[in-house]
Amino acid sequence: MKIGRLSELTRLSIDTLRYYERLGLIDPPFRKGGQRLYDPDAVRWIEFLKALKATGMSLEDMKRYALMRARGHGTAANRRVMLENQHAKVLSRIAELSACATLLEYKIANYHDIEASHELADKTRHAK
Amino acid sequence: MKIGRLSELTRLSIDTLRYYERLGLIDPPFRKGGQRLYDPDAVRWIEFLKALKATGMSLEDMKRYALMRARGHGTAANRRVMLENQHAKVLSRIAELSACATLLEYKIANYHDIEASHELADKTRHAK
DNA sequence: GCTTGACCTGGACCGTACTCCAGCTCGTAG
């Protein structure tokens, strides 16, 4: 498939796909008359990159992962360790966000109280 | 307190504190001979800003919140809505991260399998 | 065979959130 199609399937812009290729995140595909022709497997790999990115991994780290992957099975243990570290980061980020959610709930409840007491004050004033 | 002390208490750099002031996130404090002198309450406000930031809110949105806060109780309902929106974003981000965590767990388990089968292959080869 | 839309490259530019710096002033300890 050509880059336009890959862009549709992955919902990454054409510019971003080429940018990722330059960074070394995506293997340079075969070319036909200068145009990139991707293997359908590229979609699966890019979806995985998107998942890594969603975990908060930097493009730099994703590049290191991609490089190891390209070097084959000898790097499997190192790749696993990277994923384990990232997994730990995701869990702690979830914990952080949960704490923030709780704080927001508390603040929101507070605003409800404030608004209720202002409404009450308005009604009282109106009744006078 | 002076800015150095505030920086220690909030674990934000002095430059960041002045930057936030320029952006309008922090009220310009009183000055004594040109030097900023902060009220202890500033610490609480900055901790709240840090929590908003941890939720993924942009400095721009935090500025809008700070502006409304400065305008007083008439903006309470709007501020509550902002917090409610942010709360929704946090929950969906937690859901996204949870899905990523599951994917990572799956991948990591996969690597364990791969490593185990390679070890087995090595042992077999050794036994020959 | 020609048009036209998709694709190509290299490099400039962008937004966000800081971070650093030069050159200056302030204030407190000795």
Added chain:
DNA sequence: CTACGAGCTGGAGTACGGTCCAGGTCAAGC
């Protein structure tokens, strides 16, 4: 009263992750 560490300003610089553009090439349909 002086030294020096902390603070001041305005502006430049940085890192990250893209995004856009000019000027050119390719290929598929008519």
